[in-house]
Amino acid sequence: MATADQATAPIKVEEVKPGIFRRIWAGLSIIFASKIAVVGFAIVLFWVIVAIFAPLFTPYTPLEQDWKAPNQGPSKAHILGTDELGRDLWSRLIYGARVVLVLMPITENFWIPGGTAIWGVIVALIIGATLGLMGGYYGGWIDEIIMRLLDAMMAVPIILLYMIIMAALGASAVNVVIAITIVGTPGIARLVRSLTLDIRTREYIRAAETRGENPWHIMFFEILPNARGPIIIDAMLRVGYAIFAMGTLGFLGLGIPPPSPDWGSMVAKGREFILTGSPYAALWPSVAIASLVVGLNLLADGLREESMRYQ
């Protein structure tokens, strides 16, 4: 009997636990399998790198004004030109990327790691996933209440919701995070709920129940890890939407307050000078928003396609 052979075979040295590098490599190999994902990944990576190492990529600070050279086109001194106060557009652009992707200003002098858009999505994920898990796992009236409340929120147009929230709370980075969270939560909750409804019928959930596990353990340790694939892909798309939302809010003057370099408010300011012959102040931040959103979308789409194929 083979089974007997296996049992009597000498005990081998335990297999090496897959290290963190190998796991990252496994993740990257999925990205590299899809051309779309590679393009998206390159765009996103570009913005992340310039944002992290912003001081190394430019000799200017984003607030440094050159009164002698306002509204300039691209030149040797200013690669992308300057705005109406003579500030270097390239440095404003990459410091703007910092706010979006890498650092979040809590107050004037206190910054925390993780960009504003990222934090907005993370908080929305935590709240949305919790609500979705509860609705999907418990079902019944708990599900009914949670989902109807979220439906009610989804009924309000997104732009309107953003404006109401920001007008009520006032413009600041923290409030932008709150706005992104409130707008993003219903969608994430719906996604997680539908995944939960499927996963909770699996037998390993029944096995956990027959062990008498706490419902929270079942939700967060048995169900959630198996829903991670679609959630990660959805989160990438949502970061894109959040960047878009930040741009919109900044444009309307409800975003991160000046003088902090914000892409949306850069477009809003630069807009006035498009017809006077210097479109650059409005052009570059628009391109930045578009490229980052498209990049994240491509990355998410490529990953989704590739992970579907492996199933």
Place this chain on the structure above:
Amino acid sequence: MHNSSASTNNIVLEVDNVQINYETRKGDVEAIQGVSFKVRQAETVGLVGESGCGKSTIAFGIVNFLGPNGKIVEGSIRFQGDELVGRSEEELKKLRGDRISMVFQDPMQALNPSVRLGEQLAEVLTCHRNISQEEAWEKSIQMLKRVNMPDVENVMVRYPHQISGGQQQRVVIAMAMLNNPALILMDEPTTALDVTVEAAVLDLLEELKNDFNAANIFITHNLGVVARVSDYHCVMYAGQMVESGPLAEIFHDPRHPYTMGLLACVPRLGDSKLESLLQPIRGRVPPPAERSKTECIFAPRCEYVTEDCRKARPGFTQISSEHLARCIYATEIQDRARTRKRKKVEETQAQVDAPREDLLSFDHLKVYYPQESNSVVSLFGMGEKKFVKAVDDVSVRVAKGRTLGIVGESGCGKSSLVKGLIGLEPVTDGDVQFMGIDTTKPVTERDTNLIKEMQMVFQNPDSTLNPSYTVGSQIARPIRRFKTAPRNQVKDEVIKLLKAVRLPPTFYERLPRQLSGGEKQRVGIARALASRPDLIICDEPVSALDVSVQAAVINLLLEIQQVFGSSMIFIAHDLSVVRFFSDDIAVMYLGQIVEVGPADAIYDPPYHPYTEALLSAVPIPDPDVAQKEIRLSGNVPSALDPPSGCRFHTRCPRRQDMLPDKGKICETETPPWHTSEKGHRILCHIPLEELAKVEPVVHAREV
């Protein structure tokens, strides 16, 4: 029986040395290689083998349904003398459904759910024949009558979901027969059906074969089924045909070690663990990319393997005029095998019959599910509340260290019964005592000490383990939770358990997706054992596994029961397996136990009429065993509104003859329990003396 003197011109299909490849990213993969067989008129060829052996690929290859990446690279397929390989899609389309038809496993997927059955049937005729809609409709009705469909006119205007699974499969068969095809391909046509329904469908196929004179190819993994229907066998292994021959020769004189292994690893009806062990085939079917091209494909799993087997792929050895085996030792293998008889199990202390104390007892247990009604009245909570009576008034006992088998068709309430026991479903009424403790509360309200004494082994190997965690951490979780081992010894304990289920310690760090079905099921068993429970509930633990793996898992469970001394409740729909595994058996029908007692007593008269029908429906992998043919009429009634009196009276084949007044009493009064001398109890109005006169269902045919 196959008639070798029949002239060769009635050969319908000739498959000759076919090889089918699939293109993948890693290059071409050989799916099928060296398959040859012939099918004659009014003959059934059975293709047998485990999953992944390429049985379906052959069938798809014949009608060229291989998909964009599959192609026939070698050999020829001749249908009524014409070559099919290389034909255009258009030509094949005309053949399919007309001269060649197919019956698939799942009737629900074969029928279009949004088109009335009559229209689907008539379409087959109007598509291939130049006849009017009315004529097609009329012919369809006749065909449905031919397949013994009750209430035909009504069925024609219904949708597929409105009829039962067995009836759906009858419709699919009728559809396949409509154009009077020369060849019918059947791919596991009865696998999705209950035993009693399966038996009726197999009878029907046998009848149609003789009437329509068609050639049949019957694909199945179940040796019992194939023994009942086919005249000629092809045994498939890993894409190769390893043995082919007439039915009787394959069963009595198998010459390939794989065929011999398949026959040895399934329990026959009536086999018991007290008499013999099952002999599993070691290892598993290799995936197509890992099949060796330079040695015998079965060599890694073969018991008789020698150095010569690894030198080249063996060709066929002729045993008799029709019997071929792909083994270099085909002529002498029977002599070698004789020295390896089935091992007998020594009677151990644990198996000696002695009065034992009860570990668990159910008394008048009821599990009802409230049925939501959509009417306005019930919206306000005023309507009459309806219940699905999944388990209704069940009383049974499980003694310490023994195994209770529960059998019954799907929907009989066997799963609800254990869910109620383990606390996943609320118990509506009744009393459950486990070691003297009341266990009617849901699992969330139970004491941890009680929970740890009852654990479950689940059915589906693919969903029994959480795909996100390693094997080790999943077995460790119950150990930590129930504190069966001190914190610093958890890992040792896990490795001990892995050894107990015969898995190497290297599995500790593996993820479930790296395991085969049988291995996953072993891990599931180890996880259930982790809390050292007194009672293990096995909910169809082997029904999703291949037969060779199934045998290994059953042996493992038996061994574990001896080592750990746990009691078990074993649920299955396969009566041979339950008989083999259990000490006591309870037969359930529509939420009630109709017969309960020691395993050997259940399988001999007196029978409950339902047990008798079940036993006569079990496919037995031995063509020499004669079975009584008792077929139940009608469907299982709804548990929402079970029949009055005896629940079985609507389908009972016995009450008409064995009771005075044609069994009127069964319709109104609940039957009493009779207890026989052998200690088993039957719930029936028919007196025990009458039931005892019934002949046994199974007896070996005089040869």
